[in-house]
Amino acid sequence: MTSMRYKLLPFRFERFNDNEVFISNEVGEFTFVSNEDFKLLTSHQLDPKSQTFLNLKSKQILTDTEIEPVIEMLATKYRTKKSFLDNFTVLHMVVPTLRCNSNCAYCQVSRKDLNATEYDMTKKTAKRVVGLIFESPSSIIKIEFQGGDPLLNFDIVKYIIEEAEWVNIFKKKELEFVICTNLTLMTDKILKYLRGHRVYISTSLDGPKELHNLNRPLQETKNTYDILIDKIQLCRKYLGQDSVSALMTTSINNLRHLKEVVDEYITQHFCSIFIRSLNPYGFAKRDKKYIGYEINEFIEEYKRVLDYIIEQNLNGKYLVESFAALLLTRILTPFSTGFVDMQSPAGAAISGAIYNYDGNVYVADEARMLASMGDKKFLMGNVHNNTYQELFNSEFVHSLISNSCLEALPMCASCGYQSYCGADPVRNYSEQGDIIGNRPTSELCKKNKAIIKYLLGLIKKNDGGINRVFWAWINRQPELLGST
Amino acid sequence: MEKIVIKDEDGNIILKINRENYEKAAILATSYKFTDKAYIFINPMSESIVGVSFKAKEDCKESLSCIVDKFCNELIDEQLRLEVEKEYKDIRNELVKKAFSSIQK
Numbered sequence: 077m078t079s080m081r082y083k084l085l086p087f088r089f090e091r092f093n094d095n096e097v098f099i100s101n102e103v104g105e106f107t108f109v110s111n112e113d114f115k116l117l118t119s120h121q122l123d124p125k126s127q128t129f130l131n132l133k134s135k136q137i138l139t140d141t142e143i144e145p146v147i148e149m150l151a152t153k154y155r156t157k158k159s160f161l162d163n164f165t166v167l168h169m170v171v172p173t174l175r176c177n178s179n180c181a182y183c184q185v186s187r188k189d190l191n192a193t194e195y196d197m198t199k200k201t202a203k204r205v206v207g208l209i210f211e212s213p214s215s216i217i218k219i220e221f222q223g224g225d226p227l228l229n230f231d232i233v234k235y236i237i238e239e240a241e242w243v244n245i246f247k248k249k250e251l252e253f254v255i256c257t258n259l260t261l262m263t264d265k266i267l268k269y270l271r272g273h274r275v276y277i278s279t280s281l282d283g284p285k286e287l288h289n290l291n292r293p294l295q296e297t298k299n300t301y302d303i304l305i306d307k308i309q310l311c312r313k314y315l316g317q318d319s320v321s322a323l324m325t326t327s328i329n330n331l332r333h334l335k336e337v338v339d340e341y342i343t344q345h346f347c348s349i350f351i352r353s354l355n356p357y358g359f360a361k362r363d364k365k366y367i368g369y370e371i372n373e374f375i376e377e378y379k380r381v382l383d384y385i386i387e388q389n390l391n392g393k394y395l396v397e398s399f400a401a402l403l404l405t406r407i408l409t410p411f412s413t414g415f416v417d418m419q420s421p422a423g424a425a426i427s428g429a430i431y432n433y434d435g436n437v438y439v440a441d442e443a444r445m446l447a448s449m450g451d452k453k454f455l456m457g458n459v460h461n462n463t464y465q466e467l468f469n470s471e472f473v474h475s476l477i478s479n480s481c482l483e484a485l486p487m488c489a490s491c492g493y494q495s496y497c498g499a500d501p502v503r504n505y506s507e508q509g510d511i512i513g514n515r516p517t518s519e520l521c522k523k524n525k526a527i528i529k530y531l532l533g534l535i536k537k538n539d540g541g542i543n544r545v546f547w548a549w550i551n552r553q554p555e556l557l558g559s560t
Numbered sequence: 561m562e563k564i565v566i567k568d569e570d571g572n573i574i575l576k577i578n579r580e581n582y583e584k585a586a587i588l589a590t591s592y593k594f595t596d597k598a599y600i601f602i603n604p605m606s607e608s609i610v611g612v613s614f615k616a617k618e619d620c621k622e623s624l625s626c627i628v629d630k631f632c633n634e635l636i637d638e639q640l641r642l643e644v645e646k647e648y649k650d651i652r653n654e655l656v657k658k659a660f661s662s663i664q665k
Contacts, residue, residue, distance in 0.1 A: 083647070083648075083651075084644055084647045084648050085648055085651060086648045086651060086652040086655065087644070087648070088641075089637075089641075091637070102652065102655060118640060118643070118644055143651065147651060147654050147655050147658060148658065150655050151654075151655050151656075151658035151659040152659070154655060154656065154659040155659040155660070158659070486589075486592055487589075487592065487593060490589070490638075490641050514595070515592075515593075516592065516593055516594070516595050516596035516597075517595070517596045
């Protein structure tokens with residue numbers, strides 16, 4: 077007979093393995109229970125004195141006390157988790173030029189030739205871009221220069237930085253600049269300028285010499301690696317050790333050599349690495365059969381290299397795997413973690429937007445990548461023709477965001493891992509032809525679920541060493557690795 | 561006892577589901593989850609029975625009977641999700657309303 081000795085609070089569940097069920101609530105607190113206890117829980121037969129009952133009560137998955145204070149507490153936690161929505165819009169990516177001197181196998185932006193100056197942003201467009209950026213209500217503004225390679229139109233980069241700093245004298249926002257570059261054109265003069273304006277640098281390093289050169293040759297030489305390493309040293313000399321971060325992209329060339337990629341990051345004294353799979357845009361989509369791979373292969377390699385990175389950390393070599401760190405922060409802390417490609421509602425336009433060289437504004441970097449392939453589905457408008465309200469408060473943006481809440485998407489709505497995941501309508505559209513997407517066949521869903529589940533498995537082990545590594549990553553504090 | 565799983569001459573499998581035990585939403589949600597593995601057709605067979613037919617997809621490595629077995633277990637979970645949601649649905653709505661109440665004002 078059913079007895080209502082306690083009330084169930086909102087939760088989701090997944091069968092974690094043959095014997096256990098994973099349960100998480102609206103704010104991402106979680107636990108594992110045996111199949112037997114799960115049956116007892118849902119049939120209101122759990123013994124209130126049992127360890128399982130007390131655990132579920134502490135995680136606010138059930139309650140046997142007055143409901144109002146519990147709702148208050150959950151609402152506060154929920155608001156905290158979603159507080160990335162407070163800053164609308166933080167990340168403003170600007171494309172000063174589409175020209176690039178690289179010849180990357182997987183170029184996702186369909187770069188243009190070095191002499192194609194018609195793909196450069198003009199001063200008039202740049203001025204209008206800055207004006208619009210500062211209409212954003214967010215108290216934090218991050219301007220990120222994307223390409224092509226921004227150093228090929230550095231005059232416009234300088235113009236935007238100085239114009240933004242000028243406008244910000246009155247706006248008084250927290251202003252940050254990042255320049256994404258292959259670094260090959262970096263000079264002492266440019267670095268002195270960047271130092272004066274506190275600009276961070278993001279570059280790409282795809283592995284040791286042979287792998288990097290294979291993935292990211294220059295148009296005039298295949299040996300970009302030596303140039304890159306020299307330039308990283310130069311940047312550090314001017315801007316400090318932590319001024320340069322690097323990203324890597326996994327193609328078929330380095331998929332089976334991810335450990336070597338990790339070793340290279342450690343050798344070059346980087347503190348973080350983001351093991352990224354190929355995104356289905358630009359040349360990466362066009363040439364998928366030459367440089368792509370099955371998503372299951374990536375997942376297996378990711379797990380293997382994550383274990384390796386953890387092992388390196390346990391050996392005292394601090395290196396954060398950024399995707400794992402993001403997910404661990406969502407799983408193990410109450411804090412908000414906006415990540416434009418993976419949040420709910422999606423970050424498109426509300427967390428990040430991109431201003432192309434011609435003044436066209438897109439909801440995400442991937443959206444302008446799609447546009448470069450001829451599909452302008454995610455075009456918000458143009459800086460010369462539209463006001464801020466028309467760009468960011470349009471019916472199109474409203475519709476996009478309301479259709480990218482995991483809480484209402486098929487399969488995501490009931491997914492036990494929902495609190496840690498996010499929606500990506502642009503990716504859904506590119507991969508599957510519509511913004512909602514089809515979860516059973518979605519590669520993104522497969523990848524995210526598999527990695528979240530793998531991390532939960534590692535957390536469940538409750539291994540002292542692994543726990544220390546995870547907390548050192550979450551807090552970005554190498555000293556938490558402690559003695560092993 | 562009446563068979564609940566029928567195999568037709570083309571090797572397709574029809575699963576007979578009692579509507580008294582399972583709601584439409586649970587049947588749809590479960591069917592959606594398996595659309596990567598099989599072509600699924602949902603047809604009412606009588607007032608109390610819904611037939612769910614499975615036709616194997618060419619690239620699926622799993623046997624159809626294995627897919628149907630997994631479907632049956634997943635169907636139970638989907639129905640359970642609906643049952644527990646009935647209990648906490650109002651609480652969830654209240655929680656979200658409270659969380660964003662400052663914005664609504």
